[in-house]
Amino acid sequence: MTEDELRRLVADVVREVVGVKEDRPVVREQEPLRRGPHHRPLPSPRNPEAIEQLRASTPSRIVTGRTGTRYLTKSYLGLRADHAIALDAVESEIADGWPEQQGWVPLRTRAKDHAEFFLHPDQGRRLDDASKARCEKDADRGVDVQLIAGDGLSAHALITNGPALVKALQQHLAGAGFRVGKPLFVKYARIGVQDEIGVLTQAKSTVIIVGERPGLGTGDSLSIYTAYGPKLGQDNSEKDCISNVRDLGFAPERAAARCAALMKDTFKAGGGGVKLTGGDPAFRPHVVNH
Ligand code: B12
Numbered sequence: 001m002t003e004d005e006l007r008r009l010v011a012d013v014v015r016e017v018v019g020v021k022e023d024r025p026v027v028r029e030q031e032p033l034r035r036g037p038h039h040r041p042l043p044s045p046r047n048p049e050a051i052e053q054l055r056a057s058t059p060s061r062i063v064t065g066r067t068g069t070r071y072l073t074k075s076y077l078g079l080r081a082d083h084a085i086a087l088d089a090v091e092s093e094i095a096d097g098w099p100e101q102q103g104w105v106p107l108r109t110r111a112k113d114h115a116e117f118f119l120h121p122d123q124g125r126r127l128d129d130a131s132k133a134r135c136e137k138d139a140d141r142g143v144d145v146q147l148i149a150g151d152g153l154s155a156h157a158l159i160t161n162g163p164a165l166v167k168a169l170q171q172h173l174a175g176a177g178f179r180v181g182k183p184l185f186v187k188y189a190r191i192g193v194q195d196e197i198g199v200l201t202q203a204k205s206t207v208i209i210v211g212e213r214p215g216l217g218t219g220d221s222l223s224i225y226t227a228y229g230p231k232l233g234q235d236n237s238e239k240d241c242i243s244n245v246r247d248l249g250f251a252p253e254r255a256a257a258r259c260a261a262l263m264k265d266t267f268k269a270g271g272g273g274v275k276l277t278g279g280d281p282a283f284r285p286h287v288v289n290h
Pocket of ligand 1: 121210211225240243
């Protein structure tokens, strides 16, 4: 029997088994693959409900499908749109007067403008002279926890989630027995500015919330950084961070409760960061990012 006769025979048997009436051509492996949406179709999941649950559990790009080795056009356009959200967030700025409307004392760092803030991070870690004077005049002194709200890398995040987070922090920290200083706002703030404010106000600890570096589509995300026993240039290893604070992530109310618990542990341990880990770098109580 020749190869062609064998193919015809197999094709006839297959047609009979699957019940195909008409004589459709059988696609041979060596035929050129057709392009288009049917080329390498998405495999149908064995458990579509589980896939939907996974997708609903995160804004991350999972189980998005592909065409060949490439993204689907829909995914590609989604990436471009989310990147635009991140850029807009980084470029957003707090309008004059907005901090006062929230009841926050307005301060600013030595960064003269947004461009200098990006190019010279150190300028965002120190207050300018007028703000130092204002801080000494208007801020509370010697409190347990001094609250600071900074724009950081997303003013948009502070506008969206800052007021709710500050209120929740005030409630949870006071509920945990801490004396909390009236909130200060810092324009063009890096987290290191909490050190100078802590020293100026003689606070026992500082909690700064800042717009964190946006990921794709996460322009509204805040971080909370805590520091105990303020000193200029305090190392990050002595501080703690609660990240991804936003409605779709760690909602402000829950994050504030977590922060109050963290501050209780910090005060008990006489310090944060590595002091809290008890020497075990893998152990970070209450410090999560989800
Ligand atoms: C940029 C970044 C870094 C950079 C910082 C360098 C720089 N000059 O900017 C590098 C790569 C060095 C870094 C290192 C680490 N990072 Co980091 N980092 C970030 C990131 C992507 C953005 C931070 C940001 O936007 N800050 C806000 C701006 C306005 O503040 P800033 O003053 O410019 O930035 C300072 C802080 O962000 C600080 N910092 C950075 N990471 C960490 C982590 C901790 C625990 C602390 C206290 C401070 C800190 O360093 C910056 C310079 O002083 C965040 C994720 C996010 N999107 O927020 C993770 C993030 C904050 N980092 C994280 C971690 C775990 C670390 C490391 C501990 C990793 C490791 N195992 O070594 C180290 C710690 C570094 C240290 N001891 O200082 C975690 C914190 C998790 C947690 N809840 O504790 C985050 C949330 C990432 C994540 N999703 O897991 N990081």
